[in-house]
Every structure is written in C-alpha cells, then in structure tokens.
Amino acid sequence: MQASSPFKEQIIEMKIKTLIVDDEPFAIEVIEGYLANFPEISVTATCANAIQAFQLLQKSKVDLMFLDVKMPGLSGTELLRSLKNPPKVIFTTAFQDYAVEGFDLNAVDYLLKPIPFDRFLKAMDKVFDQFKLQQSIIHQSDPVLSGRSSESYLYLRVDRKMMKVNVNDIYWIESLKDYIKVVLKEKVLISKQKIRLLDDLLPESQFVRIHRSFIVSLDKVESYHSYSVEINGKELPIGRYYKAACQRRFFSPTT
Template identity: 35%
Template sequence: MISYLIIDDEHIAHDIIKGYCDLLPNMQLMKNCYDALEAFDYLSKNKVDLIFLDLNMPVLKGFEFLKILQNPPKVIVTTAYQEFALEGYEYNISDYLLKPFGFERFLKAVNKAIGSVNQKVVTNEKSEGSNRIFVQSNKKHIQLETENILYIEATGNYTKIITTTETITIREKFSTFLEQLPKNDFVQVHKSFAVAPKQINSIEGNIIFISNYQIPIGKMFKINILKLLR
C-alpha cells in the first residue's frame, strides 16, 4: 500500500488528485493538508510514502517547506507555475505536474514515484520484491510487476508488453514506456524490442529465445548483448 499526502490550498486540487488516486489500486490517502505548516505538523509524527505538493501556498511556500523537512518522502510537485520546474529538481522531486494535468500524465508521475518507493522498501528490508507500474489498456488500469515482463515491442504509437501470463497493448510510445522500467532489468536489443535479460533462455546468432518467443537483435544494439555475455 502506498500512503500519500495532498498539500494544496485549493479544495478542487484535492478532489482531482484524490479522484485520480482512487482509480489506482494500493493508494491510501492519509490526510488532506491545506497549508505546509499543517503538513509539517503531521509529518513530524507520521510517515508517508508520497507527497503531492503545491508550490504557491500561504505562509510557507512549497520549496521552503521542503527545505525544512527532514528525510522527506517522494514528492510530486503540482503547480500552475512552470518557471519553478528547474528549481524543483534541485530537491530531488520525483516529477513535476503542471496544472491542469490529465490522468495519463498523472499516471506517469505516480509510476515514477511508486517505482522509487518500492525499490526503497526492498533495499531497507533486504528482502526480495519487485517494482510495480500502472499501465492503461482499453480504458482499464492494470498494475504490473515488472519482474513478470518478458519483453516489450514497439508497434507504431503503441507498445506491446509480453508478460509470463498475457500480452497487453498500451497507447504509449516504446521509448517512453522503456524509460519507466527499471534500467538494470531491461536491455534494448533492437529499435523495436527490449528484453528482460533474466528471462533469456538462449542466444543464437542474431536471435534471442525467451520462452516460446524469438526476438531479433539489431546491428546497432549488438554491443548491449556483448555486455550481457561478459
């Protein structure tokens, strides 16, 4: 379960963010905070995994709040002011959402943040686990464990995700989706294919065999295969 906090002085912003989060599994709202001081008091006694943070708030601005916050959780900034984007990344925020934002853009931001949260949990507990991401297919939002992905394939403006149990097609560019996946767990082997190395059964010539599938190796990506074989 991903616990989160909304910090924004506008009630409608709370409604939009909570409405989007309610569409996703495993997202739990802990508190609605309407200024940074209220959030600071809550976080001094409680922990959350993720904060949705507005910047232009009374008394204490968003970045000023981050400066005084010790060991902050993952942060997704939500603001109408694009000019603060570069400054925001100095605070190692997960993503920067410019209001008004739609659900698809919101989903990408949550994917990035949740991936980081899950990895942190795995590292701290020193136990096995996997990153999880949300994908949208046929108006349905599906949560995937990335360790179950065999490979991904570009098909125009769509991407096919082939897992151990099913094939899912999403309306997202191959390169964009590949960026959301854990970098060390997937390798691009062709302009239209990326594979999970741990799923490879064998490599013969310019063909990778994974389960019952055959994936071509592109000339420009042979160096990636050589690195795997070392």
Template identity: 35%
Template sequence: MKINCLIIDDEQAAIDILTSYVSSIPSLNLVATSLNPLEALEIVHSQKIDLVFIDIHMPELSGLSFIKLVKTKCKFILTTAYKQYAIEGFDNNAVDYLIKPIAFERFLQALQKVQIPATPTIPVNEGNQTSTKSDNFIFVKTDNRIQRINLADILFIEGLGNYVTIHTEKGKYITLLNVKDLEESLPSEQFTRVHRSYIISLSKIEFIEGNHIYLDKDLNIPLGDTYKNQLWAILDGKTITGKRSFF
C-alpha cells in the first residue's frame, strides 16, 4: 500500500530535494507540494494524506502551529536548519526531525521511524540526467541556497573548524559542516579520510609520493600518519604489481 505524502516548505529548493528523495522510494506517493502552509491545510483536509514533511519556519504559519491545527490526522516529519526546536517538535508528536541540509541516508532513517519500507529505486534528477544509484549526489547549504553536488565531480574536501570546502571539477562550495559529519555521509567505497582536515575521492588519485597524495602534478593533499594504514588497505585490493616498497 502506498503512503500518501505532502511536502510543505517556503523554499522551492528544499521542496526539490525532498521531492527527489520521495520519488526514489516505491512505497511513497507524493500527492502534492506547497510553498504556502495555509494552502496546504486545505490539501490535508480535502485529501488522504498519511505523512507530511514540513518546515518549521514559514511566514504565514509555522510548522508547529500547522501540526496543532491538523492534530492527529497524519504523521509529521519536521525539516529545519535550527536544532533548538527539536524538543518542541517531539512534544507536538512529530515522528522525526531532519536538519537541513538533509542527507539521503538521514531521510531513510526517518522513514524507518514511520515504519515505511525504505528501499530506494533509481531516482530521476534535474535536466536530462538519470542517476545510476540513489547516492550519486549530495545537497549542501551554501550561501543562500541548497546546492546539489554530484559525487563524481568531487576532487577533495577540506575542513576548517565547523566549515568545509568541497572542491569539485566545477568549482568549490563552502558549507557549515565539519569533516567528520561529512565523512559519515559519503560512500566509503568512493571517499576516504587521509588527514584530519582532508577527505579525497579515491578515483581522483593520480599517484602517491612520500606523505602526499597527488590529484594531478600541481595539486597534492597531505597524508596523515593516522590514516596511512586505512588508505593502504583500500589500495591493496586495487594494486596489481607485487611489493609496495613505496608504502
């Protein structure tokens, strides 16, 4: 049986992200999206809605006020950039609380709390591109927008305190995240931590010399002692020649 969903957010970029995620789950049926919570109230009362993804901060009506008006008609998953409203959200019977930018893996965890089968199919992305797997891109908040970044475009990620710079073939993006959080959101078969401040894309390595990983002859990333064994273990299965004397 399909679970009827509604997405409510006053930012179209945030709606687009969740629409992509919902479309990749066979058990979910997206009934509608709305930029206006007052308009969304009519949708909830006129149609069968089982699950609502709703932003907390909206000008016409807050997500928490919306939940109080609808009461127990459907289940709610809150979305926001502000962690401090989590307790209030759960006090209003929200099932889960997603912090923007929302990672696809975290979205799947929220569905499990609603007891929805969360096996993704191949989602269709913007333009004419079709993804080959559900985790071939991420979204991050940068400047005043939510930016989609294809994993295949990432060269390396550089951390500085609570910020990271994601260096890609198309440019670089700065976002409020730390290296550890981003590392946990990336597929380990494609990316690995090589320094306390750096994550690299394994497919972009040209060569390793001493304590430096070269992505090309003019771009190199330091290799920290703590992360050497982890990198050697990954490369061991891909090394065709015999002894690794340079290791």
C-alpha cells in the first residue's frame, strides 16, 4: 500500500516527471522505493549511464532528475553542463568531494550514499517548494491596444505581496543566494527565490543566462565582450560555463 505524501498540504498542480540516472541498479531501486511515497512524482524512466540519459532528454522533457555524479564514460556534472535546458537536479553520490561542484551547477540538493530516508525527505521538501513557487509565478498575456504583440508578465513575491512585472521592463536579474535582485528601469525589486526558476520561466528569445548569478535582457545590452556585457552603464561578467551559449547569442554572424 502506497504511503500518503508527507507534503500533501503543498498543492502541486502537476505530475513531476522524474528521471533516475545511476550505474548502480540497487541505487536506482532505493530512490524508486523512496519516491513511491510521493503521488506527485511520476518516474518516467531510469538510465544506467549519462549517455543514455542525454539521448532520452533530447526526445523527452522531464521536470526532475536524480543524477549520480561518478559514472563511467560521462559524469553526471558533465551531462548537466551539456544540457541546454536541464531539469531540476538532485545529485547522488558516494563521494563528498563533488558537493561544491554540484551546488555550483545550481543543483536542488546533493545526497550522499547510502541515502537515509530522513535526508531524502529534506531534499524532496526543497523540490516541492520550488515547484510550488514556480506555480505561484504566473505568466499571463495582456493585449496591447496599439496592435503590437501581447506583453508577458511575471508575478513576483516582494514584501509579502505578489507584484506584477512586465518582462520587457527587466534589465537584468542577479542572484543573491536565496534571493534575486530584479533590476528595472525605474526601480529594483528583491524577491525570495532562486535565479534558476526565473531562468526556466523567462522567454528564451528575450533573455540569456550569462553567469550563475546573472540573467540579462538581450535588447538592453549596450555592448559586449567575450568576458562581460554592459547594460545601463553596468558591466556584468560572463561566467566560463556560459561562454559558449553567449557566443551563440551575441557573436552570431549577421545576415
């Protein structure tokens, strides 16, 4: 009999499609057994190595991935860096030395094997918090009377209230650990959430992640270099893991 979810009070209006990637069959069994306690989770596939996972992710979208770090061939961290639009990730490994690298890649959590169930519950709490927050940040479109295309809005929690923000007014977004700073033309907003969530929600055609701590609006960029961009007189760094993506967005030849 399936146990009821310890997080049933948190309303998750979707099934969280989940992928487990590990070269140890027993490790996959343990995680599947733990996840059976959460009706919000749907394990759509398991993979024995990162290459299989990469191929699957080219065809299918998943929301959450449990990813072993050390695997033959391609490591879990190498897989994550290779993905253009990665899902939320919880790293699993027997090696504590990889923890810093895992968090540097914006992982939701990092679990050391053998994974105790109480520690697993804490990781799932973080997962549900992020999905719950994602659902609270609502995209909506308002028709513009001038006949231009509709404008997109985000609702951000600022000072205990939801504030409507036109995405066209955003200059850049900066990560401040558990908070983000949203820089607009006339003001700056501080909201308690992770920059990763905004990276998932903002239109890819209008925004680009240039650094683990910065997302910028493409049409607000005044100048750019291989190591930085300038917006409104402010120089923002391009991180080494984001240089390739920035090269494609900023340095593509004009037609």
